[in-house]
Structures are given as C-alpha cells and as structure tokens.
Amino acid sequence: MKINLIKGAGILTLAGFLSKILAALYRFPYQNLVGDQGFYAFQQVYPFYSIITTLSLVALPNFLSSLIHSSDKPQEDIRLFFQTSLILSILSFLILSILCQPLAKLMGEERLALPLLAASLPLLLVPFLSLYRGIAQAKSDMTRTAISQIIEQFTRVLLIICAALTFTKLSTNVYTISFLAMLGSFIGGIVALIELIFSSHFRFKGLFTGLTDWRGKVSIIQKFGFSSVVFTFFMVYMLILQMIDVFVVKNALTHSGIISTQAEILKGIYDRGQPFLQLGLVVTTSILTDSLPKVTKEGQISDKITDFVTYLSIALTVGLVILLPEMNDVLFKSHAESLSLQIFVLQIPVISMIQLEHHDLFLAGKNKTSFVILLFGLLAKLVLVYPLSLNFRLIGASISNLISLILILSCYLIYRKKFPKQLLNLRFWLAILTMAVVVLIGNHFLIFSGRITQLFKIFLLTLAGCTTFFSIFKMKIKEILG
Known part of the structure; x- marks a missing residue:
C-alpha cells in the first residue's frame, strides 16, 4: 500500500510538472498571435477558470478520497458528496452567469462578460471530474487522475492555440478570441471526463436518489473541515x-x-x-x-528539502x-x-x-x-x-x-x-555572484540580432551560468540530494 502511494505521488507529480510546463509554454505563442491586448483579454478571465479547475483536480478529489477512507458508509457519502458538489456548482455557475456583466464592468471592460461566462462553464464539470478522480485516488489509483490531467491540459492548449490562429485569419476581436480560448478549456474538461468515464468501472447508479436529504448534504459540508478550507485556500x-x-x-x-x-x-x-x-x-x-x-x-519538512528548494x-x-530582457525580446518581440x-x-x-x-x-x-x-x-x-x-x-x-x-x-x-x-551560506552567495558575473559578461559580448540566434544565446548563457554555479556549489548540492 505504501509503495503504491509513493508511486502514485510520483505519477501525480510528473503529471503536474508536465501540465505546468504546458500551461506556461502555450502563453508565448498565444501572445505572439494575439498581441498584448489579446493576451490581456485572456488573462483577465483566466484566474476564474484556474480556481475552478483546482477544485476539480486537487481539492475536492482529495476530500472525497479522505471521506471514503474514513466512512462507515462510503457509498452513501459518495452519493451525498456528488449531490452537494453538483448543487453548489450549478448555483455558483448561475450566480457568475448573472454577475458576468457587472464583474466585467468592474474589471474596466464590459466586453469581457462573454469570456468570463465561458471561463465559468467548467463549474458544471466539477462534480463529475471530482467524483471520478476522488474514487480513483481512494483506491490509490493516481494514474487515472494523472492521465485525465494531461489529456485535459493538452486538449485545452491545442484549442487555445487554434483560437489564437483564428484571430490571425478570421477575427480581429480579441474578446471573441478570449471567449473561444476559454471555450476550448471547457472542451478540454469534457474530453478528460469522457476518458475517466470509459476507463473507470464506476457508474452513476443511485447517485441522484435522495436529492432532498438536506441534512446529509450539510453534514458533508461540515466534514470538509477547516483544515481542508485552509488547504484549498493555499492552493x-x-x-x-x-x-x-x-x-x-x-x-x-x-x-x-x-x-x-x-x-x-x-x-x-x-x-x-x-x-x-x-x-x-x-x-x-x-x-x-x-x-x-x-x-x-x-x-x-526535512532540512535537505528546505535547503534544496531555497537554494535552487x-x-x-x-x-x-539577468536574462529576462533578452527572453522578453525573444519570446514576446x-x-x-x-x-x-x-x-x-x-x-x-x-x-x-x-x-x-x-x-x-x-x-x-x-x-x-x-x-x-x-x-x-x-x-x-x-x-x-x-x-x-x-x-x-x-x-x-x-x-x-x-x-x-x-x-x-x-x-x-x-x-x-x-x-x-x-x-x-557564504559559499552559496559566492556561487551566485560568480554565476551572475559570467552570465553578464557573456550577455555583453555575445550580440545576435535574429530571434533564433538570440534564443541560442540564451541557451548558451543558461548553460554557462548553471555550470559555473554547480561547479562552485557542487559539494553542498550533493549533500542536499543525499
């Protein structure tokens, strides 16, 4: 069981790592296609979408998994969890739908209302994604969550780039493109849900019975607990x-x-x-x-982990x-x-x-x-x-x-x-100072004009900086990594 948990955590970490890389990298071509104003229109509504997906990817599945492990009647608690999250998600979506115009006005641009509405659509998927992922995690099957996460992210990134390409061909309205990009994110969630449904043995039988059991639903909310609230808040x-x-x-x-x-x-x-x-x-x-x-x-948290995270x-x-001005130029022109x-x-x-x-x-x-x-x-x-x-x-x-x-x-x-x-740690600061000097000198003498050659220059300077840093600080790093 312990081996499965450790293996599962590693799989989730890898999936999270790949998802974060995708989430960061697609923004560069997106901005290049739609420009800074188009990037603004997307980023203004992105936090709404991202908070919603965090609920369905981490917070609620973790809660359901813990609920199943601690429950005397797991099937009953699964039913109550699903119904409670479904009701709250629908209510939240309706509230955001009604408020999307006033919220857009508060942002300073009423035309953001439609992209905001599209960013709210994933709320309708939260109960279903959380259900399948939570049940899988309760069985220590982290692979299911990891695969669905990668599928969801890959699909949304692909559709977001397609939306940006649409900007260059069919439309010049950055708010329409932002709407299409957010719609792509919603479709990514649907694709992930389809994958979970077909790969899981769980079926919805009996989940909609006892919809008027309000006392049970209140008990589920109470079981969420303050520690889960803080965990979600930090996420x-x-x-x-x-x-x-x-x-x-x-x-x-x-x-x-x-x-x-x-x-x-x-x-x-x-x-x-x-x-x-x-x-x-x-x-x-x-x-x-x-x-x-x-x-x-x-x-x-061990001192080794603290040291490694802080130093790195x-x-x-x-x-x-040091390299950001050049990276800004290469990636964003x-x-x-x-x-x-x-x-x-x-x-x-x-x-x-x-x-x-x-x-x-x-x-x-x-x-x-x-x-x-x-x-x-x-x-x-x-x-x-x-x-x-x-x-x-x-x-x-x-x-x-x-x-x-x-x-x-x-x-x-x-x-x-x-x-x-x-x-x-003086040795650490010596390594940092030497690394900075090497990169600054290299940046001063290596002068390229084209974006590809500038990118190659950044790669060379990064390699030189890493080599310098680790050559001076290598003994300490070896201690940290054990």
Whole structure:
C-alpha cells in the first residue's frame, strides 16, 4: 500500500510538472498571435477558470478520497458528496452567469462578460471530474487522475492555440478570441471526463436518489473541515492575488491618465510575468509535491528539502532576472517593461519559501495561524496595489505583489522564531555572484540580432551560468540530494 502511494505521488507529480510546463509554454505563442491586448483579454478571465479547475483536480478529489477512507458508509457519502458538489456548482455557475456583466464592468471592460461566462462553464464539470478522480485516488489509483490531467491540459492548449490562429485569419476581436480560448478549456474538461468515464468501472447508479436529504448534504459540508478550507485556500492563493490585479491594475492605469486601449496593452505586458513565474516555480513546487508523502509521514519538512528548494529558487531567479530582457525580446518581440517583469519574477524564491513554511505549519496542525497570515497578505495586497499601480504603473503593480508576499513570509518566520540559515551560506552567495558575473559578461559580448540566434544565446548563457554555479556549489548540492 505504501509503495503504491509513493508511486502514485510520483505519477501525480510528473503529471503536474508536465501540465505546468504546458500551461506556461502555450502563453508565448498565444501572445505572439494575439498581441498584448489579446493576451490581456485572456488573462483577465483566466484566474476564474484556474480556481475552478483546482477544485476539480486537487481539492475536492482529495476530500472525497479522505471521506471514503474514513466512512462507515462510503457509498452513501459518495452519493451525498456528488449531490452537494453538483448543487453548489450549478448555483455558483448561475450566480457568475448573472454577475458576468457587472464583474466585467468592474474589471474596466464590459466586453469581457462573454469570456468570463465561458471561463465559468467548467463549474458544471466539477462534480463529475471530482467524483471520478476522488474514487480513483481512494483506491490509490493516481494514474487515472494523472492521465485525465494531461489529456485535459493538452486538449485545452491545442484549442487555445487554434483560437489564437483564428484571430490571425478570421477575427480581429480579441474578446471573441478570449471567449473561444476559454471555450476550448471547457472542451478540454469534457474530453478528460469522457476518458475517466470509459476507463473507470464506476457508474452513476443511485447517485441522484435522495436529492432532498438536506441534512446529509450539510453534514458533508461540515466534514470538509477547516483544515481542508485552509488547504484549498493555499492552493488557489496565487490565483486570488492575480484576481485582485484583474480588478485593479487596468483601472489604476486608466485613472493615471492612460487611455483604455493602451492600459489594456500594458496590462497584457504585465501578464507576461505569469508564464515566467510559473516556469520558475515549476521545479521547486514539483520537488515539494513529490516529497509530501514522506514529509507527511515524518511530520515535518526535512532540512535537505528546505535547503534544496531555497537554494535552487534563488539561483533560478537570479539567472532569470539577468536574462529576462533578452527572453522578453525573444519570446514576446519586445523589451517593453522589462524592469517591471524582473521585479515580478522576484516572487519565485519568496513563494517557494512560503510553501515550505505553510506546509510545516499545516503538518503541525497550526491551520488557524496560517490562515490568518495568508489573509493578512491579501489585505496588504488590496491596500497596496491601487496606489502603487496609480503612481508607478506596472512597476508599482509588481512591487505590490512582492511586498505582500515578503510580509507573509516574514510573519511565518517571526511566528516560528526562525531565520533561513541558507541565506547566511557564504559559499552559496559566492556561487551566485560568480554565476551572475559570467552570465553578464557573456550577455555583453555575445550580440545576435535574429530571434533564433538570440534564443541560442540564451541557451548558451543558461548553460554557462548553471555550470559555473554547480561547479562552485557542487559539494553542498550533493549533500542536499543525499
């Protein structure tokens, strides 16, 4: 059983890794096809979709799996879970459908209403996807969830790129293309559900009986528990920060005197930071996710994992900050707002360290403390984002994210009365400094004009930077990896 769990966690980690890579990489060709304003129209509604899919991919399947394991009447609890999630999903979809126009207006662009409606459609799939994935995970069959996740992501990416190609051929309306892209995401969920139905032995028999058993449905909601709420809250936390930007940044830019169309283009440039952030986090997040079964068993995150995640996230960020202007030019055909994007990606090590601290508190059962700290970070973001964006535009928006995350990390560290000892490692900083000098010198002397040759230059500089860093810091890395 333990071997299956460890193997299952590895499969889910691999699927998550591939999905995150796909989720980050498709944004580059999408932006190249639809432009910054088209990217803005997509990114404005993306957090809604992503929060919904997190529920059906992680939060609710995990809850159902735990519910089945702890239940005396698993079939009864499966029925109640499905009915409860179905009712809540339909209600949520109806509410978002009614509010899509007012929400779009709050975002600063009423034409986002239709893309927002399409982004809400996956709510209707949540009960079904969660059901099949949760039952499979209860049987320690993580492969089923992993395969459906890859199928869903691959289908949606393919359809999103097709929608972007439509922009270049048939339509010049970026909001129509955003709608089609979000519709593609919904179809991806349908394809994943079809795969789960045909590959599973579970059938819907009896799931719709006792629909008026409201007491049972309330009991299911109560069983979700505060720890599950905190777990889910943390899973979607970065998406909530994005959603704050959705409602504030463009409006702040227009209030600063920028015309609406230009503000949308600037917000689209600001949103370029997301794929860079995702690529920077994908390795450290996957390492932490893969180690969770062992971490849960031991009751705390080991020093080796903490060291590896901290060192790697800082090294990745330094390299990314140095090369970002060139990457911005190669991937997006523009150096525009490179400084704001460099500040944006400084979130990578802070988020990585927050993940470590949050999971440690979660394992220690300090859910209320973690919840309060995270809420404080949201409050800081809400207070800071408008005035900083109004006065400093995209740089201010990036700084608002960074400050709120640093405050969260500081609260965790103060509460736990600790300081990251990794930051005092002089050999590490020597390796970072040497790596930075090598990359900067190489960047100065290697001058290419074409996008392909520039991409090759970035590859060479990345290779040189990695080689330099690990040649100096190799003994410590060997200790961490054991």
